[in-house]
Amino acid sequence: MNSSLQQCLQIKNSFNVKAFSEKILKPNSIEALQEIADMTEVIEQHFYILGDGSNTLFVDEQAPTIIQPKFSGIEITEHNDHYSVQVGASENWHDLVSLCIEQGINGLENLALIPGSVGAAPVQNIGAYGVEFANFCREVNFFEFASKKLITLSNHDCQFAYRDSIFKGRLYNKGIITQVTLDLPKGWQGKTSYHGLNTLPDTASAKTIMNAVISLRQSKLPEPKKLPNAGSFFKNPVVSKEMFEQLQSKYPSIPSYPQPNGEIKLAAGWLIEQAGLKGAIYKEVGVHKKQALVLVNYGQGTGKDVLSLAKYIQQHIKAVFNIEITPEVRMISAQGEQPFASFTHFTPISELTYD
Ligand SMILES: Cc1cc2nc3c(=O)[nH]c(=O)nc-3n(C[C@H](O)[C@H](O)[C@H](O)COP(=O)(O)OP(=O)(O)OC[C@H]3O[C@@H](n4cnc5c(N)ncnc54)[C@H](O)[C@@H]3O)c2cc1C
Incomplete structure (x- = not known):
């Protein structure tokens, strides 16, 4: 080669x-x-x-x-009770949010500063501060490799769920998202109940909420251009009620989020912090000092170094809590995307350092 x-x-x-x-x-x-x-x-x-x-x-x-799809363009159409916004997949998500708010089109403010492209937003149904992409998605245009045609999926067709959609399931690798259409109602009511936004007055404008979200995110999460990272590295694990009760008797302060099916979602960041791994460093990669769910690259770290650290964290959490955490981040090998478990060639870490 x-x-x-x-x-x-x-x-x-x-x-x-x-x-x-x-x-x-x-x-x-x-x-x-x-x-x-x-x-x-x-x-x-x-x-x-x-x-x-x-x-x-x-x-x-x-x-x-x-x-890497390059479908650009933003088209806004005003209707009686809502705005319809058609956006090309390669547009930047945060720029779209800012543009809408500048034009008085409200609704996306809680999703400000989420990095990435518009085309990726439906894939994991991006969400933050009590709002998710699915709340506003009318339809997604998808080029299907098999039929070589563009198909349109309604919100219902997309099978949106927490950080999930049909694009991670049945349509995974079956085609490309080229455009999304959002419906943003004129009858807007800001969502400020989420911790951190609940000090804002009921009358706060969408712009005020957006600025509060930006400040909160900047105070909590490292900016990838300054300290490279991919946001939350692991998914929050979901356990049975029995398992949760066992954990709670040992760790009374364990955060928990009951699910509609009776299972309990736990905070992966809390588990990592509780296991003493916050701020841990391996070569030039590490667990962020302020936010244990974020792995960072301090300089010349490689993909393999991040993998080794992630494997270490996974094994350690299993040993301490008997819970298996898995990455939210997509793991790419020379052959394409692979499940985390299939990456078996990594350096076992014997020791981590701390600053
Ligand atoms: C600092 C930081 C904070 C973050 N905070 C949040 C948060 O609050 N909430 C949240 O939900 N996420 C968050 N993320 C994750 C990330 O922003 C989202 O997953 C985002 O949607 C990724 O967009 P991207 O274009 O960079 O996707 P990529 O990483 O390039 O791709 C992500 C996935 O989407 C697929 N994909 C991308 N484009 C298309 C397309 N056109 N058609 C079909 N498939 C496609 C890829 O194959 C891949 O599977 C954060 C990330 C960082 C770095």
């Missing part, structure tokens, strides 16, 4: 780890997507769809073929 033909992905992932791909495709039309649908690597599933790379870890330096 001629390495000069390799294209660098380091600035295209918010962990800022070194990675290269021989092929980075940037389709911006249906014709370009139709050509991609015929490619061997797409048929054999050796590719990765990349937005802005803020929920992505390139574990191997060698990345597979990358498809």
